[in-house]
Amino acid sequence: MTQDISLSFYKPEHLPELQSFTLTNDDKRFTSLPKEVLSQALGIQDRYPVVILKDDLPVGFFILHASKETLASYSNNPFALLLSSLSLTAVHHGKGYAKKAMLLLPAFVSGYFPWCDEIILAVNHLNIRAKHLYMKSGFLDKGRRxxxxLGEQLILHHFL
Incomplete structure (x- = not known):
């Protein structure tokens, strides 16, 4: 069951579990491990590492970007956030945690970024599983590429 899934901004106590994350071979092609992107995210203003928790255990991770410079190649909306580096540790795949997290995302963003009216992300056209997850979670393909x-990426939008 996924009722115990929640989102939290990164806290130092999440680090040991995040450092032990593993990815499936397929995921390694399309995303990064938290340990590969966390220190950079913590060091750059307007990047917000977010942890997906099952009860209090980190099972997933992503970064929200608010920098207009970062967003420029994805959207011209000054009120958008970019979601990147979504990963779920391999042992927790197939349990619905990522979908539940994406369904919680709009309320999380609205609560912490009340000025935001859109969440955007880029997903590789070959990453069928992730594309399906995002579409089932309310993201829309408006045709932007x-x-x-690894080639073509679809820019997906979730309007708040």
Whole structure:
């Protein structure tokens, strides 16, 4: 069951579990481990690391970006946030935790970023599982594309 899933901004007590995350081989192609992106996110203003918790155990991670410079290549909306680096540790795949987290995301964003009216993200066109997750969680494909490290990325939008 997923009723005990919650979102929390990163706290130092999350670090040991985040450092032990592993990714499936498929996920390694499309996302980063928290330990690969966390220190940079903590060191840059307008980046907000978020932890997906099952009870109090970190099971997932992503970063919210508010920097207009970062957002510029994704959207011209000054009130948008960019979601990046979503990962779920391999042992917790297939349990619905990522979907529950994405369903909690709009309320989380509205609570902490009341000025935000849109969440955007880029998903590789080959990452069918992630694309399906985002679409089932309320993200929309408005036809915008960009080229990423592995080719075409779809820019998806969740309007708040």
């Amino acid at each position: 960009r080229i990423g490290p």
